[in-house]
Each structure stands twice: as structure tokens, then as C-alpha cells.
Amino acid sequence: MTLLDGKKTSETIQDEIAAEVAEIKAKGGKVPHLAAILVGNDGGSVTYVNNKVLACERIGFGSSLVSYEDDVTEEVLLNKIQELNENAEVDGFIVQLPLPKHIDANKVLEAIDPKKDVDGFHPTNVGRMVAGLPAYLPATPAGILQLLKRYEIETKGKHCVVIGRSNIVGTPMSILMSKCTYPGESTVTICHRNTVDLAHHTRQADILIVAVGRPGLVTADMVKEGAVVIDVGTTRVPDATRKSGFRLRGDVDFDNVADKCSYITPVPGGVGPLTIAMLMANTLRASKREVYG
Numbered sequence: 001m002t003l004l005d006g007k008k009t010s011e012t013i014q015d016e017i018a019a020e021v022a023e024i025k026a027k028g029g030k031v032p033h034l035a036a037i038l039v040g041n042d043g044g045s046v047t048y049v050n051n052k053v054l055a056c057e058r059i060g061f062g063s064s065l066v067s068y069e070d071d072v073t074e075e076v077l078l079n080k081i082q083e084l085n086e087n088a089e090v091d092g093f094i095v096q097l098p099l100p101k102h103i104d105a106n107k108v109l110e111a112i113d114p115k116k117d118v119d120g121f122h123p124t125n126v127g128r129m130v131a132g133l134p135a136y137l138p139a140t141p142a143g144i145l146q147l148l149k150r151y152e153i154e155t156k157g158k159h160c161v162v163i164g165r166s167n168i169v170g171t172p173m174s175i176l177m178s179k180c181t182y183p184g185e186s187t188v189t190i191c192h193r194n195t196v197d198l199a200h201h202t203r204q205a206d207i208l209i210v211a212v213g214r215p216g217l218v219t220a221d222m223v224k225e226g227a228v229v230i231d232v233g234t235t236r237v238p239d240a241t242r243k244s245g246f247r248l249r250g251d252v253d254f255d256n257v258a259d260k261c262s263y264i265t266p267v268p269g270g271v272g273p274l275t276i277a278m279l280m281a282n283t284l285r286a287s288k289r290e291v292y293g
């Protein structure tokens with residue numbers, strides 16, 4: 001079994017980006033700038049946004065964080081998005097999800113200029129991805145592709161089973177794995193809440209990608225011998241032995257599943273750090289006008 005070291009791979013990618021930023025700076029070019037909008041103070045969201053700011057500092061990007069209380073109005077949010085769309089200093093920005101119920105998340109995501117949509121959530125970027133046109137790929141699926149690629153894992157002709165169909169992970173992941181580029185060329189099955197006999201499907205998987213948010217959902221009996229297992233889940237569970245009072249758990253019963261796998265991602269230190277790295281990669285592409293010219 002080989003552990004897919006997301007932390008190390010993320011550091012490698014960030015080093016590559018940092019080298020390019022140093023070059024841009026040496027030539028007197030514009031320093032890439034990523035902005036984030038955070039609404040409320042959900043622990044996970046705060047951690048993720050803080051990690052993003054740290055990554056920007058490390059790489060040499062400019063960054064800015066716009067924070068609102070969770071009672072912020074949709075109008076205030078849409079005005080801020082307009083402002084960021086028009087601000088030439090900002091190359092890309094994200095609106096951290098989930099948003100409070102009184103805000104229409106789809107309306108907010110559609111207000112982002114697709115050229116600055118480094119999360120790849122705008123319907124224009126989603127459509128371009130599906131059509132195989134240049135697009136910002138959502139960071140988590142893009143990070144998983146990087147892991148498969150950098151560990152030289154064969155995907156062609158493999159049966160890839162994705163559990164979860166969210167717009168940010170499961171759906172784009174399943175589309176990308178079916179594409180006629182590497183990593184891709186897989187035969188893909190998408191499973192969700194209404195899938196009958198989940199284990200029947202997962203046992204067929206050469207590559208199993210789990211993005212649900214239910215700790216321990218995938219047990220050893222659900223995994224084929226020699227499978228590649230990618231665990232996207234990051235759920236905070238109470239842990240009195242930790243100073244923070246919680247620890248992070250994936251969707252896969254790692255201790256029992258690991259022995260059966262050819263490759264597996266840990267949680268933490270797997271997919272999460274790659275998500276950060278690919279958000280940075282998208283921001284660099286935005287500053288270079290790579291997707292839209």
C-alpha cells in the first residue's frame with residue numbers, strides 16, 4: 001500500500017508556483033492577488049480561509065479577506081462581488097461556502113466574473129469544463145487529478161466509482177474522470193443518497209473517490225483488493241484528547257481499508273492540502289489571463 005501524500009504534493013506544487021511568482025516579480029510583473037469573502041464564523045470555513053491566506057503569503061501572492069457577520073444581506077454581498085469584479089488589483093476571488101440560508105448561493109456564484117472565478121463554480125466555467133474548453137477547474141477535483149498524475153496512477157479503462165454528487169466535488173470529479181485526457185478515460189459510476197446497495201457498486205471500483213461527509217461510511221468489506229481510494233471527507237468529530245476539542249475524520253475507515261488498497265489518501269494530509277494548492281494554481285492562471293485571454 002502506498003500512502004498518497006497530499007501534504008507533500010501540495011508543498012511541491014506550491015514551490016513550483018512560488019518559483020514562477022519570483023520570476024514574475026523579478027521581471028517587474030504584477031503580483032497575483034487572491035481575495036476571499038467569508039460569511040459567518042463556521043470553524044471549518046475559518047480554518048480553510050486562514051490556510052488560504054497562509055498559502056498566499058508563502059507563495060508570494062497578495063491576498064485579502066473580506067469578512068461579514070452571518071446576518072449580512074444578499075445585496076451587500078452582491079455589491080462587494082461587483083467591486084471585486086471591477087478591481088484590477090484582484091486577479092481571482094472566492095466566496096466561501098456554505099452561505100447562510102437567507103442568501104441565494106447560486107445567485108451569488110453567478111455574480112462572480114467567470115474570469116475571476118478561481119473556484120470554478122460559475123456556470124460558465126462548469127459548462128466550459130464539461131465541453132472540454134479551457135476553464136478554471138474546481139480545486140478539489142483538480143487536486144485529485146494532480147495526485148493521480150504525480151503518483152503515475154493508471155486511470156485509462158479503469159472503473160471509477162464516485163460517491164457524492166455535489167457541484168463542488170462529486171459531479172465535477174465524475175465528469176473529469178470520464179474525459180479523454182489523462183488522468184481520465186475511466187468508466188464512471190456516480191453514487192448518492194438514493195443509490196441502492198452502495199457496497200455492490202463500490203466493490204467494483206478500481207478507483208474509489210468518496211466525497212460525502214459521513215465518517216467511516218466506507219468500510220473494508222466495500223473495497224476491492226488493490227483499489228485506489230481517495231477520501232475527500234473532512235468532518236470534525238469531538239475528541240477530548242485534543243487541545244482543539246475535535247479531530248478531522250474522513251469518509252473512509254482508514255485503519256481497516258488501508259491494508260486492501262494499492263493507494264490511499266489519509267485525512268488529514270490527503271486531498272485537503274491539494275485543494276489549497278490548486279486554488280493557488282488557478283489564481284496564477286488568472287493573473288496570466290490563461291483561460292479567457
Ligand SMILES: NC(=O)C1=CN([C@@H]2O[C@H](COP(=O)(O)OP(=O)(O)OC[C@H]3O[C@@H](n4cnc5c(N)ncnc54)[C@H](OP(=O)(O)O)[C@@H]3O)[C@@H](O)[C@H]2O)C=CC1
Nearest residue numbers: 140164165166169192193211212213232233234271272275
Ligand atoms: N478535502 C477537501 O478539500 C474538501 C473536503 N470536502 C469535504 O467532503 C465532504 C463532501 O463535501 P460536499 O461535496 O461539499 O458535500 P455535500 O453535502 O454537498 O454532498 C454530499 C453528497 O454525499 C451524498 N450522500 C450523503 N449521504 C450519503 C450516503 N449515505 N450514501 C451515498 N451518498 C451519500 C449526498 O447525496 P444527495 O445528493 O442525494 O444528497 C451528496 O451528493 C465533506 O466532508 C466536506 O467537508 C469538501 C470540499 C473540499
Ligand SMILES: Nc1nc(=O)c2c([nH]1)NC[C@@H]1CN(c3ccc(C(=O)N[C@@H](CCC(=O)O)C(=O)O)cc3)C=[N+]21
Nearest residue numbers: 047048094095096097098119234268269270272273275
Ligand atoms: N468556495 C469554496 N471553495 C472551497 O474550496 C470550499 C468551500 N467553499 N467550502 C468548504 C470546502 C471544504 N474545503 C477544504 C479545503 C481545504 C481543507 C484542508 O486543507 N484540510 C486539511 C486540514 C485542515 C485543518 O487543519 O482543519 C487536511 O485535510 O489535511 C479542507 C477542506 C474547501 N471548500
Ligand SMILES: [Mg+2]
Nearest residue numbers: 097098166168
Ligand atoms: Mg455542499
